[in-house]
Amino acid sequence: MTASPHAAVHLAQLNVATLLHPLDDPRVAPFVELLVPVNAAADAAPGFVWRLVGEGAPDATALRPAGDNVIVNLSVWEDQEALWDFAYRSGHLEVMRRRREWFARHVEAHMVLWWVPAGHLPTVEEALERLADLRTNGPSPRAFTFASAHTADEAARQPEGARPSGATPRAATARAARPGEVPEPAGAVPAGDSPA
Secondary structure (H helix, E strand, O other), rough: OOOOOOOEEEEEEEEEEEEEEOOOOOOHHHHHHHHHHHHHHHHOOOOEEOOOOOOOOOOOOOOOOOHHHHHHEEEEEOOOHHHHHHHHHOOOHHOOOOOOOOOOOOOOEEEEEEEEOOOOOOOOOHHEEEEEHHHOOOOEOOEEEEOOOOOOOHHHHOOOOOOOOOOOOOOOOOOOOOOOOOOOOOOOOOOOOOOO
């Protein structure tokens, strides 16, 4: 686990999920019913800082900046360990296991992590740009995943927009974790505003 060594930085995460059916479809009702309890658990989780919600809404499911059938989850955590613990060591994990009931399998990266100054609340545009960077160039200190984590120090040493020396652009794709490898949070069950 790569936690932030700095009190002055936090970890931001974006997760996108493509709905198989509209949110008001009965086939998605179990997911919708889980939104309130899972979001409440995220809000109360150690290390949780903030999550995106729609204006006057309890979650971000009505926001569709990545497409009409794509829901987004954007949140900020004190460090990577806090996000990991919520995603994989809480009731959130059980919801993630059901993600294929409600969401399409992604063929490209659907989740991205990056370090932000403490107190900074990332915009959706900023988050989507980080995801695009990961998809186009692969992991770097500026846009990474749990399996390809970078420290806050590494991010601070890399000028904004720069690629690490020797890095070549490539497409980052979602895939199942190999034995002994850290799994990625599924696009269908974003952490923080989970499971959507």
